[in-house]
């Protein structure tokens with residue numbers, strides 16, 4: 245049991261998108277590799293209760309945890325780096341903080357007091373942080389504060405950090421991540437934006453203990469000295485974070501810069517052993533020096549923003565490493581695929597993944613894609629909406645049900661082979677009302693997935709409203725599409741496959757959420773193995 249949990253806050257300055265999530269995950273990895281138990285939390289300063297209602301173009305993928313929380317995609321990084329599951333407690337938004345406070349106010353819990361940002365909102369923020377520490381499960385809680393210091397909306401968070409730093413003296417510290425831009429014309433790295441952002445943090449009462457400086461060029465000893473002087477930190481607490489070719493290199497770069505040692509030093513922790521990173525280094529070498537290469541297509545409608553499919557892209561990297569091959573992913577817009585263009589778009593691919601999604605746009609392109617993969621024996625993997633498209637396509641082309649559809653898109657079809665789950669029928673609210681989180685699935689023996697998983701029962705995470713319509717199941721199975729995964733409690737079809745095809749699997753759940761560096765997801769690993777086989781033949 246871990247006691248005296250230590251709190252590390254990670255703030256960001258100068259600009260967003262500097263990679264606070266990756267720095268937090270990398271530090272956590274180094275501490276975990278030294279034998280500590282660590283968790284990471286993200287506090288998001290927007291008003292949405294969670295990112296579940298956000299368009300992926302706004303905020304990238306929505307990551308789903310075992311307990312069914314719809315969360316920020318950074319939680320995906322935390323899980324992929326640490327191989328430890330996160331939960332709702334690991335992601336809290338301003339909306340949720342206010343909702344809790346307002347709910348309590350309505351109940352009369354504040355006993356007639358005026359409810360204010362300080363102390364009530366800041367207390368609720370502090371509760372969300374210490375809640376993790378108080379479980380006694382963790383030696384370290386790393387809390388990433390979303391947004392950039394100086395934003396109006398992140399002020400209460402910075403104030404909560406200021407208060408906690410005082411309350412947890414000796415048990416807390418602040419890492420400030422900033423940018424050191426390189427001015428091409430002057431041929432110089434500039435520290436001024438960092439100085440300004442640290443001044444801003446100081447003016448809010450928070451002195452950072454460590455500066456992590458994102459840079460495209462090596463920081464000289466002089467520059468580090470200058471940053472230390474102007475930001476009021478010791479010189480060894482200025483950590484360079486140089487652009488890396490892959491995010492999986494960052495823990496090693498942080499180790500080279502001794503970020504973990506500096507952090508432990510701040511807590512006067514001397515008994516720490518060296519981090520054990522052998523497996524991580526092996527993994528990294530496999531992605532850096534692949535022996536072969538496959539090209540897979542990811543067919544979806546949010547392809548302009550890679551972050552929309554973050555977990556799928558990372559799962560491909562893990563699966564590639566396992567197969568010692570580079571997986572080149574081509575993001576293909578499903579709206580560009582029609583019966584005329586399908587061959588030209590897909591013929592060079594070794595494998596095809598049809599992505600999850602919502603709504604009508606691009607769905608006929610996805611259905612055309614399934615048909616092409618099925619008829620041309622190209623390894624096919626359909627996830628959530630991708631699986632539903634596979635069912636629709638099979639219904640139309642093989643069973644001859646020309647109006648087979650999902651009632652999500654065609655409410656009036658007489659053949660809704662994909663239909664709304666019973667318990668969704670009365671639901672009108674959009675937020676947090678899908679079938680969410682981990683469910684058990686029974687795997688049918690002697691199927692592709694039974695050999696892939698090697699276990700009779702699995703648990704995978706869901707995020708959807710529609711399902712396979714079981715009244716068509718017999719027809720489908722007779723014609724060669726098998727339900728190889730079934731929910732034992734509800735009988736919902738969770739996996740379909742076509743045994744006649746080299747590799748054709750569709751899952752109603754999202755396996756990508758559970759792929760980590762330590763445990764690449766077996767479905768992705770096997771799909772890439774099938775793509776590799778096709779590539780080599």
Ligand code: GLN
Nearest residue numbers: 600601628629708709710
């Ligand atoms: N829109 C589909 C549903 O709600 C699929 C969701 C998804 O792909 N995550 O069932």
